[in-house]
Amino acid sequence: MKQQSNIKLVLENLIKEKKATIGVIGLGYVGLPLITEFCSKGFRGIGFEVDPKKVESINSGKSYIVDVPTEKVKSCVAEKRLSATCDFSSLKECDAIIICVPTPLRKTKDPDMSYILAAGEEIKKHARSGQLIILESTTYPGTTDEVLLPMIEETGLKLDEDFFLAFSPERVDPGNPQFQTHNIPKVVGGVSKDSTQIAALLYSQIVEKVYPVSSARVAEAAKLWENTFRAINIGMANEMAKLCRTLGIDTWEVVKAAATKPFGFMPFYPGPGIGGHCIPLDPHYLSWKARQHGFDSKFITLAEEINSSMPKYVVELVRDALNDEQKPLKGSKILILGVAYKKDIDDMRESPALSVIDLLRARGAEVFYHDPFVPEVTFDHAYTIGDGEPLYNQELTDELIKSADCVVICTDHSCIDYKRICELASVIVDTRNALSEEIRNGSKAKIIRL
Ligand SMILES: NC(=O)c1ccc[n+]([C@@H]2O[C@H](COP(=O)([O-])OP(=O)(O)OC[C@H]3O[C@@H](n4cnc5c(N)ncnc54)[C@H](O)[C@@H]3O)[C@@H](O)[C@H]2O)c1
Structure with a gap:
């Protein structure tokens, strides 16, 4: 007891x-903002990465994540508060270890736990008494106490006597200038009371509001509830878009009108599908775990079905628009505007634009893209049905816009001059409501909106 309270x-x-x-293990979209936040609040931070290029970049004071200014990384490195390494033996030097590695899905859509297990193995090798370990990677309820706890206990170290263990979900919204690490409330759930308390104390050093919960499972489930809520509501918005189009009603005007209700309604918007490392994946972590217990989560399955049908729906809109111009999809030049999964960021993970391009190419269209954030787009040949060859960002010249048989707005980056697009293009499919009413009214282009 004495030893416990001392530690x-x-x-x-x-x-x-x-x-x-x-x-911090894993210096990606989650890990890098987190470690720089700790370092700029005065802590010493060591980032552990398997990618030597990221290690090199950090140690030379350069950021590779849009939301983390290079200036911030540079000053933390210059003041010797931040360093990165591929050598996990330095885990011994850490008082707190936060795991921010990827949690993708396998091809079977089951959770791929290999990254968490690899991080756990490294911690197991280098753990010492007196450490706090926190998992931030999004995962199914039970991971922290069913997977990580036994791994660490295999070292002989004891929970609450030698180490503390908690889960705290990451809620960062890349590209959102209003909400960043410091002002997004942090949910924290430990596998023991002391673990919750210490993890909450740690986060209270860098975030304005910490919300402790009774267990790691609650914290894990809260994160999945949040993202499942988004996936399902986007699924509903996508279904409403198809429904409104069938009825000849403007979807965007309807959702704008509904959103004037000051209570009981929160607007979600349709689009070409869902993307990013979270919304398309996380609900599967929850439904997988539920299935282990014989529970079938119908909402999750339905939302997935609707959301993943959207790229095909967009291609049908393009096909129909070209058909009205007496042009076949085969051989037509299609310019895709924006390929990142959402506006003003460079993240291509699970981007629905990839499926749109792939489907268009499979039907014989000649596809070009412009996205100032994404220099190159590669395709995973295991999934492509089109030619799968990489594409490169094209300069948005007047000639390029004019030469396209159809321009498809897949991502509504703020830096694009949409008025110019409307002046020069002949046919536009706008999946994001990027074209304002004023711009549309002044345009001679044929414009199809979701
Ligand atoms: N990106 C988001 O917006 C977001 C938001 C909330 C939660 N999350 C969750 O956070 C976790 C991390 O996501 P991300 O977007 O930062 O992923 P990411 O791919 O951007 O970063 C993960 C990093 O971990 C590194 N890595 C992989 N295996 C490693 C290992 N064994 N040891 C050390 N480093 C390793 C990778 O090289 C990569 O740099 C995921 O579980 C994700 O679901 C992400």
Whole structure:
């Protein structure tokens, strides 16, 4: 008992005095903003990465994540508060270790736990008494206490006597200038009471509001509930878009009108499909776990079905628009505007634009794209039905826009001059409501909106 309270006390003091060394495993969209936040609040941070290029970039003071300014990384490195390494033996130096590795799906759409297991193995090799370990990667309820806890206990170290373990979901919204790490409330659930307390204390050093819950499972489930809520509501918006189109009603005007209700309604918008590392994947983590217990989550299945039908629906809109011009899809020149999965970011993971391009190419269209954030688009040959050859960003010249038989707005980046597109293009399919009423009214182009 004496040893337990000592370790807890020592760790608490290290955190309060900002003398704790924070290790972050995985320096991607989640890990890099997190570690730089700790470092700029005065902590020493060590980033652990398997990608040597990222390690090199950080150590030379350069950011590769749009939301993390290079200036911030540079000053943290210059003040010797931030470093990155591929050598996991330095995990021993860390008082707190936060795991931010990917949690993708296997081809079977089951959770791919290999990254969490690899991080767990490294912690197991280098763990010492007196550490706080936190998992931030999105995962199914039960991962922290069913998978990580036994792994760490295999070292002989004991929960609450030697180490503390918690789950705290990451809610970062890449490209959102209003909400960043420091002002997004942080849910924290430990596998023990002490674990919750210490993890909450750690996060309270860098975020304005920490919300402790009774267990790691609650925290894990809360994250999946949030993202399942989004996937299902986007699925509904996509279905409403198809429904409104069938009835000849303007979807965007309907949702704008409905959103004037000050309570009981939250607007979600249709689009060419869902993308990113979270919304298309996370609900599967929940439904997979539910299935292990004989529960079939119907909403998740339905939303997935509707959302994944959207790229094909967009291609049908393009086909119909060209048909009205007496042009076949085969051989037509299609310019895709925006390929990142959402506006103003460079993230291509699960981007629905990839499926739109792939389907168009499979039907014989000649596809070009312009996206100032994405220099090159590659296709996973295991999934492509088109030719699968990489594509490169094209300069958005007047000639390019004019030469396209159809322009498809897949991502509504703010830096695109949509008025110019409307002046020069002949046929436009707008999947994001990027073209305002004013721009549309002044245009001679044939415009089809979702
Ligand atoms: N991107 C988001 O917007 C977001 C938001 C909330 C939650 N999440 C969740 O956070 C987790 C991380 O997502 P991300 O977007 O930062 O992924 P990412 O791919 O951008 O970054 C993960 C990093 O981990 C590194 N990595 C992989 N295996 C490693 C290992 N064994 N040791 C050390 N580093 C390793 C990769 O090289 C990569 O740099 C995922 O579970 C994701 O679902 C992401």
